[in-house]
Amino acid sequence: MTDTATNSKLIQGRTGPWEIVMGLEIHAQVASNAKLFSGAAVGFGAGPNEQVSLVDAGFPGMLPTLNKHCVEQAVRTGLGLNAQINRKSQFDRKNYFYPDLPTGYQISQLYFPIVGEGVVEVEAEDGSFFNVGIERLHLEQDAGKLIHDLSPTESYVDLNRAGTALMEIVSRPDIRSPEEAVAYVKKIRTILIYLGTCDGDMEKGNLRADVNVSVCREGQYAKYKATGDFSHLGTRCEIKNVNSFRFISQAINYEARRQIEILEDGGKIDQETRLYDPTAGETRSMRSKEEAMDYRYFPDPDLLPLELEQAWIDDIKASLPELPDEKRRRLMADYGLSQYDAVVLISEQAKADFFEAAAKGRDAKLVSNWVTNEVSARLAADGRDFSENTLPPAHVAQLVELIETNVISSKIAKEVFDYVWNGEGSPAEVVEKHGLKQVTDTGAIEKAVDEIIAANPDKAAAVAEKPQAIGWFVGQVMKATGGKANPAAVNDILKARLGL
Numbered sequence: 001m002t003d004t005a006t007n008s009k010l011i012q013g014r015t016g017p018w019e020i021v022m023g024l025e026i027h028a029q030v031a032s033n034a035k036l037f038s039g040a041a042v043g044f045g046a047g048p049n050e051q052v053s054l055v056d057a058g059f060p061g062m063l064p065t066l067n068k069h070c071v072e073q074a075v076r077t078g079l080g081l082n083a084q085i086n087r088k089s090q091f092d093r094k095n096y097f098y099p100d101l102p103t104g105y106q107i108s109q110l111y112f113p114i115v116g117e118g119v120v121e122v123e124a125e126d127g128s129f130f131n132v133g134i135e136r137l138h139l140e141q142d143a144g145k146l147i148h149d150l151s152p153t154e155s156y157v158d159l160n161r162a163g164t165a166l167m168e169i170v171s172r173p174d175i176r177s178p179e180e181a182v183a184y185v186k187k188i189r190t191i192l193i194y195l196g197t198c199d200g201d202m203e204k205g206n207l208r209a210d211v212n213v214s215v216c217r218e219g220q221y222a223k224y225k226a227t228g229d230f231s232h233l234g235t236r237c238e239i240k241n242v243n244s245f246r247f248i249s250q251a252i253n254y255e256a257r258r259q260i261e262i263l264e265d266g267g268k269i270d271q272e273t274r275l276y277d278p279t280a281g282e283t284r285s286m287r288s289k290e291e292a293m294d295y296r297y298f299p300d301p302d303l304l305p306l307e308l309e310q311a312w313i314d315d316i317k318a319s320l321p322e323l324p325d326e327k328r329r330r331l332m333a334d335y336g337l338s339q340y341d342a343v344v345l346i347s348e349q350a351k352a353d354f355f356e357a358a359a360k361g362r363d364a365k366l367v368s369n370w371v372t373n374e375v376s377a378r379l380a381a382d383g384r385d386f387s388e389n390t391l392p393p394a395h396v397a398q399l400v401e402l403i404e405t406n407v408i409s410s411k412i413a414k415e416v417f418d419y420v421w422n423g424e425g426s427p428a429e430v431v432e433k434h435g436l437k438q439v440t441d442t443g444a445i446e447k448a449v450d451e452i453i454a455a456n457p458d459k460a461a462a463v464a465e466k467p468q469a470i471g472w473f474v475g476q477v478m479k480a481t482g483g484k485a486n487p488a489a490v491n492d493i494l495k496a497r498l499g500l
Contacts, residue, residue: 009176010218013260017218020256021233022181022211023135023173026188027166027241028198029142029206030073036141036165037064037107044204048158056163058102063302066091070165071306073197074114074139075316077167080195080323081188083118083134087308091139091300100144100157108168109138110297114306121325122187123343125179132184133172142166161205167198173212173233176221178249185209185248186347190324194349208243212236213255215263234259235269239276239283251276255283327352335364344372350386351376357393362400370396374414378421395420399427411483412436436484448480449473449493463498470494 010017035042040053055062078085090112093105115137121129144162148155169188175181189207192198200207214234216224224232237259239251254276259269274283299305322330324346331342331352345352345368354375359367375396379389399417402408408416408431419430431437452473453460463469470491477490 009221011215011256011260013264015264018215018256018260019218019221020176020178020252021173021214021216021221021224021236022175022252023236024171024175024181024184024212025210025238026169026171026185027142027208027210028077028169028188028192028200030070030139030165030167031196031198032067032070032073032165034067034069035163036067036070036139038163039065040163042164044201044206046160048156049160051160052162056102056159058104064107064300066303066306067165070139071114071308072316073165074137074167075308075313076195076320077169077192077197078115078118078137079313079317079320080191080197081115081118081120081134081137081169083137084116085308085313086112086114086116087310087313088112088305089114089138089308090305091303092297093300094140094295094297096295098143099155100146100159100162102144102159102162106141106143107300107303108140111299112305113138120184120187120191122180122183124183127339127343130174130180132174135170135172137167137169140166140168173214173224178252181211181252182245182249185245187324190347190349194321194323196321202243202245205241205243208241209248211239211242211248211252211255213239213252213259214269215256215259234263235271237269237271237283238273240273240286242276247276247278250278250281251283254281258283331355335359335368337364337368341365341368341372344368348386350389354386354389354393354396358396358400360397362397363404366400366403367396370400370417374417391421395426402427402431406486407431407437409483409487411478415483445477445481445485445489446493448477448485449490449497452476452480453497460498470498473498 009019011020012018030036032042034040035053035056038053038055040056041051043051055064075085089109091107092110094108094110095105097104113136115134117136118134120132120134122132123129142161142164144157144159146155146157150156171184175184189198189200189202192207193200198207202208214236216232216234220232224230237255239255242248242251255274262269270288272288273286275286276283327346328339328342331337331345332339337345345355351371355368355371358371375389375391376386379386399413399420402416403410403413416427416430416436419425419434420427424430424433459469459472463473473494474487474490477494478485478487
């Protein structure tokens with residue numbers, strides 16, 4: 001199973017081409033200081049069972065109290081996903097028994113979720129766009145955590161996560177390749193971070209995805225889209241709790257190939273829940289897939305149906321920040337950026353904000369290049385993202401200004417940036433301190449040109465037959481001037497001296 005799917009929506013099997021069809025369930029931890037139904041604190045890094053209330057621990061007689069802030073965060077998210085906000089919703093009990101679920105049930109939403117249908121526009125790797133339908137978003141509690149590696153004979157239970165508010169965002173089966181799946185999760189993560197409703201930290205498990213994968217023969221997906229009849233699609237398997245973009249892609253590739261091999265050998269796919277083992281690079285069966293009836297859902301008797309006032313929803317909508325799609329379109333319109341540059345900048349809200357602060361009155365394309373290349377690369381090398389950037393945007397603006405006004409060349413600018421990044425001051429201070437001003441004095445450049453031509457008469461003669469050989473002379477002049485000569489002036493003087 002070493003073959004991988006390509007960007008094409010078809011995978012070639014032994015007996016012909018197959019299509020992948022996927023829907024994702026993204027579990028996003030609500031950005032909140034307290035849990036969904038208790039006042040217990042939420043946070044990463046606390047000691048085992050230090051953030052557990054009696055409600056979270058499932059003590060008899062304890063009653064849940066709905067956290068209004070978590071409801072507001074769900075509404076904000078629904079609005080950010082261009083989805084229907086349901087003014088009436090209901091919490092249900094989802095019954096199953098597991099050691100890290102003290103009550104023996106999870107409070108979730110099945111029949112009447114807080115958010116209904118929506119749509120998300122996603123940028124593909126090739127710059128095109130595709131839409132993914134949102135089926136629903138509902139609120140639910142997280143479970144606790146079992147720890148198996150502290151003892152060879154016992155398992156330990158940490159209930160700090162138990163009761164933490166989650167938003168489950170369920171997509172339509174509109175995703176057709178591993179690349180599209182990764183792009184979709186990245187887009188949802190970006191939207192949530194812009195909204196401030198989830199921090200998107202996948203390493204801490206604050207955002208993770210269940211990936212439903214099925215395969216069907218070529219042409220069957222088109223029939224499903226035309227009719228809405230799921231019988232045209234294959235049996236799906238759900239890969240639980242995948243928490244990195246790389247693992248999402250790897251798990252889909254493996255699972256699609258696994259299913260194709262089974263079907264081509266005459267077997268059938270069992271609907272089941274599977275786990276992805278990144279060490280082995282394979283998915284493994286976890287349990288048979290339950291249906292809603294297996295969970296014996298019923299309305300939670302301790303919680304009244306949730307009714308939202310339209311005025312409250314309108315107030316939340318009015319407070320929404322500029323979202324990624326809006327920001328992309330505005331950056332292209334206001335700064336003349338390409339779609340690619342705008343998409344790269346909006347991928348992190350802090351990156352887009354940094355760009356705008358640095359681009360005022362400057363060459364926006366040049367600023368964009370410095371932000372997305374040099375600054376981003378330095379942060380990545382330090383293991384930081386843009387929200388942790390300490391470089392003032394004014395430094396990038398000043399660096400670009402020095403290039404625009406021919407005080408320094410683009411090549412010298414990289415040397416200046418090294419000094420600035422290492423804390424030696426502003427670009428102007430660094431240029432002055434290290435004597436890095438560009439040589440624009442034509443007399444000094446002419447002197448260097450004449451000396452190099454005189455020392456290399458054979459090469460000078462060869463330029464007449466091979467004009468591109470002038471590049472060697474440009475390099476020598478730049479070397480002789482410590483890289484400070486104005487490149488345009490060097491070219492002009494060399495052409496005049498060499499008769500080009």
